[in-house]
Amino acid sequence: MSSTNLQVACVVAFYMCAALVMVFVNKTVMNNEPDLPLVFLLLQLVIAVVLLHVSALASKSVEIPKITLDAAKKLFPVVFVNITGLTFNLLCLRGVEATFFQIARGLVLPLTILCSWMYDPTSGVSKNVITASAIVTGGFFLGVLPNSTIPATSTPSFISLFYGVLSSLFIAVHAVLIKISLPYCQNSTIQLAWWTNAGSALLLLPVVAVTGEISVLQGKIYDSQWNGNTFLYGSLITGVFGFLLCLAGLLSIRVTSPVTHMFSSAARSVLQTIIGVAYFGDLININRATSILVILGGTMFYTWIKSAEAKKQPPADIEAFNGAKTEREAQIKE
Template identity: 30%
Template sequence: MLSEFLFLSYIRITAVVCLYWLVSIVTVFVNKTLLSSKEIDLDAPIFIVWYQCVVSVLICTSLKGLSVWFPDRIRLPSSAPFSQKVILNVLPLSILFTSMIGFNTLCLKYVGISFYYIGRSLTTVFNVIFTFFILRETVSCKAIACCAVIVTGFWMGVDQESVAGSLSTAGIFYGLLASMSLALYSIYTRKVLPSIGDHIWLLSYYVNIYSSIIFLPVMYFTGDLETFFNYKSIFQLRFWLLMTIGGLCGFSIGYVTSLQIRETSPLTHNVSGTAKACAQTVIATYWYDESKSWLWWLSNFIVLGGSAGYTSVKNKEMQLKYLSSKTIPL
């Protein structure tokens, strides 16, 4: 019985990890198609990410409605997205969320999928910096050394993109802003979640509602609304189908990420995400028939190694902190 239980647990965990890989990689490729393909040919990245926020809100609203009809199967917390308490707590986080997904989208528009991971690889470095200055938490020398490795791999990758003639300054700029926004979003999420009962679904619902509103004036000033209304394929079913698939992927990636963390651990999630990034890079170079130098590949492995090392260091530090906090009975 024990061996059967362990086997089923292994199968379940493997299925969850595979699902995370599949959804994450498909999401990147679908978004890249929407942003850069000549067939779609819509130069309105902010509109695309806004539509995905709207799809996420509609999914959350639908789930909320189904929970009323099927309370035994779907249990969701009560929500009041426009109450004063929620606005004060969640609106600042929503601004960071809007910046994060907006800059992520712009980064993906200007760089290839094979370089996408490198372009956003400084998230760990910014996370360490902001943790020190905002949370006032000390950072170990080992963690700083891992960050130095990541920065080295990042600059090597940028240099190799420049040598190959495929470097996008705008893509690097937006990648840095995306990394900063993601680091800040992760830190402030830890502060905001307790105010809404640690409900991840509720947080996703709120930030997507607010982001859908915040993006409206942004789309006006960037000209994305005008571009969209003059779009030649605005009434084509295939375009809206692909846009909706992108929205479903955007919602799904949040769910499968939480699912993988719950079924495994934060450490395993980080290791899985690092390995997924490696697989995603390999798939992208094959899919788009890209030829890369060995120094370019070395830069990727340096970043992956630094990220994996940082994850291992932080895991050991957390274990030591936990053990030291336990009282030893006399």
């Protein structure tokens, strides 16, 4: 194996591990502490910001942006959409099984295509892209249809599905806002990551106070019967791996292609389903398995289409496509 292939293999494995850890540790904490989702998310964001500052001290390649009122105003939309999407994402995960989480957020791709087209109607949408979007949408509805083989205790509530759709919508809008916001951060994804994490934590703090989760946490701390190890270690692990997932996205831009990312996402989806069944005892039936495969197939078809289109473009456009695609995937945190 050449050094280039080794780099690609390492980055792909790195991304898959980080993404899987995020999903399953988040789910474990939400199963144990369902009444502290926003505090949990706030701790993740704070840890990520701290790690960015530590990285800046250790490496000159990591640059913390200068805080200005003008930049804060321009980046407010992407920060607001980011924290809103993350909140709905966690609330959705709290209410559904880990294996069903992929289905609940299955509309990410169609909504991203729609938002991108609405932002730039002149870019056009090919018939193949529409076909891929229709396949994914069909997979989503196949998965959410009521099924008699799944007991009521394992059937997701309407509100959880609603959170999943809202999460997908805000993720799609966020993908468009990234392109608009990067110029305000000197086209640095590290600086944008700092703004989104720090800004999201700042916006989330008053919401946490209003919802009363700080009082809930205080009550748990003073309760001698409460074992907070899962919450504490879960916060640390997801904070660290959320930061690592950001780095994985940046590394992917340099050493992988959209096609490579497509196959790594496919493998991760299969692993996520297997682990969900084995670790959490999630139920999987023909409908759910078919839904996941259809969503995955439509996503892979879309990635193949965009890769084929990119090969027909000048080199500079191909590089831009690779960067934008991988950045979107990293932000989505599949």
